[in-house]
Amino acid sequence: MARLNHSIALDEADLSALADILNRQVIVRKAKDIIVEGYEYKVLHIVESGFAVRYKLLHSGKRQIMNVIMPGDIIGFPACFYEHAVFSVTAISDMKLNHVPIEDFTALCMARAKVATALLWFAARETAIYAEHIVDAGRREPLERLAHFLLETLTRLQGIGAASEDSFTMPLSQEGIGDVIGLSAPHVNRMLAELRRDGLIAMSGHEIRILDRAALQILGEFHPAYLSRTPVHRPAP
Amino acid sequence: MARLNHSIALDEADLSALADILNRQVIVRKAKDIIVEGYEYKVLHIVESGFAVRYKLLHSGKRQIMNVIMPGDIIGFPACFYEHAVFSVTAISDMKLNHVPIEDFTALCMARAKVATALLWFAARETAIYAEHIVDAGRREPLERLAHFLLETLTRLQGIGAASEDSFTMPLSQEGIGDVIGLSAPHVNRMLAELRRDGLIAMSGHEIRILDRAALQILGEFHPAYLSRTPVHRPAP
């Protein structure tokens, strides 16, 4: 995965060892479950293309999406690190995945400290994204949450070259957005309408254009720092 | 840290390397900031005793606590993995910490793949705990959130030998609890009163006794699996 190279300078041997385990492609169709809570998994999937959601279903029937999974992300983190998956993952578009048995992954970590360390940095970023979602769901107003989520999605898509300067295709339905930020679908709709009315965004189907990024950033208190890929070795102050 | 030994069998050399970097003790007083959002940190603190909260302050003045930090946890994860801390950490009791410069930590990871891998598993558990908080804040009812939080706190405290079978000392004020689960202090109070009235818990000051664990588990949909420490090598099915 090229992304790991951002955190740490991997050498030739590391890269070829990485390439060795990324040799089994799998195709998954839209709406197929990839991980179901409670079952045991011994395989990771590195996303090559397409989108998925990591979520949990409650007895009340409500669904909370913890994360939108994009190309470059790892499906099976953290599910595979437990005896039984603690969350579910479903494809929300057709996907191309790289299939990596957990034994291969573990062996790679054990053999190559640099790779394991790079993954640790990757995990720290994942944790920070989750933490930001806690803030979103817990303490931000609905309009702020939506603004934050839109900017986060734009920024993450730009990071993988899947969005232009100011517009992107939202991979989720409005109900899906609600399940991410903890709102009902009708209220997501109202909040989107408000952002449009105030001239902050424009929409056409699932295509969203950011018209006033500055205002949205202030509204959602969005600071893209937590999405950045930080090098392991940092320059002296 | 003994906790890492649960995930992976570290050998003598790994353990002594770990011990080598855990040699600088620091005392921090209650209510002191340990990490302030926006600043740069090049040091991790392994908690030996005492409690802290990892949180973020919003412009509205609201505070969201993402995590209660307990003995065995790492302060500086994920702050230290970024150029600038993305969250703040404050001690909520007097604390004893082990001071580990990030360079030492990085060097250890690079030199000892097993330690890096064990830390990766540690990070996965951390991520799962955060994910569970997203569910809490986003989709659970206030009473359910509180039930879930109480059981999570009890279970985590038991895991470090700081709680009996059915009771524990809540390290947070009611306002603090509200900042964890996204409720106002008065509402936390009302929900606690409801749990008492229904005979699920009993309270005396900050001492909380779980009277009906089964009912609380159902109410909060609490499954302690996500808090378990999972070994890297798992038995074949």
Place this chain on the structure above:
DNA sequence: CGGCGGCTTGAGGTTGGTCAAGGCATGTGG
């Protein structure tokens, strides 16, 4: 003894969920 932080309780108002109905686009089968 006096002050302070945190707990407790109440009243009132807004927010956002629920329910429901209608519209629009897409796709499918006759």
Place this chain on the structure above:
DNA sequence: CCACATGCCTTGACCAACCTCAAGCCGCCG
């Protein structure tokens, strides 16, 4: 090519939930 079904978006009305504000209380510590 049209009839119909399906899924999603949109809008409205209503109501419960939870926040805010406020006041009083308790226990602790100086």
